Amino acid sequence: QVQLVESGGGLVQAGGSLRLSCAASRRTFSSYAMGWFRQTPGKEREFVAAINYSGANTYYADSVKGRFTISRDNAKNTVYLQMNNLEPEDTAAYYCAADSLGITLRAGRSAYWGQGTQVTVSS
Numbered sequence: 867q868v869q870l871v872e873s874g875g876g877l878v879q880a881g882g883s884l885r886l887s888c889a890a891s892r893r894t895f896s897s898y899a900m901g902w903f904r905q906t907p908g909k910e911r912e913f914v915a916a917i918n919y920s921g922a923n924t925y926y927a928d929s930v931k932g933r934f935t936i937s938r939d940n941a942k943n944t945v946y947l948q949m950n951n952l953e954p955e956d957t958a959a960y961y962c963a964a965d966s967l968g969i970t971l972r973a974g975r976s977a978y979w980g981q982g983t984q985v986t987v988s989s
Contacts, residue, residue, distance in 0.1 A: 879988050899919055900945040917936045959982040
């Protein structure tokens with residue numbers, strides 16, 4: 867079992883930045899692919915970014931490429947999402963996800979999910 871706890875959400879003006887963090891409970895964190903998804907009311911959860919177990923490979927949704935950066939610190943069991951040049955369209959609840967298979971994670975079928983953290987971008 868892996869417990870994931872997100873933090874770092876909040877209210878920011880358009881063009882601003884936020885960094886989300888996701889702390890994982892398990893010591894085998896370094897064996898899991900990690901990712902971020904987001905969801906707004908009435909819409910399906912969408913993929914934002916993912917990173918493989920070592921941090922060597924990263925993946926991004928087209929809508930965030932060049933603005934968001936995913937990274938991980940396996941010594942701290944933590945994955946980060948640095949979000950720059952935020953837009954009102956980025957407003958959503960952001961969820962951290964973990965899975966032993968990166969392809970499963972990126973498809974939105976992760977075994978483990980956090981409780982979410984709200985990001986609100988004002989225009």
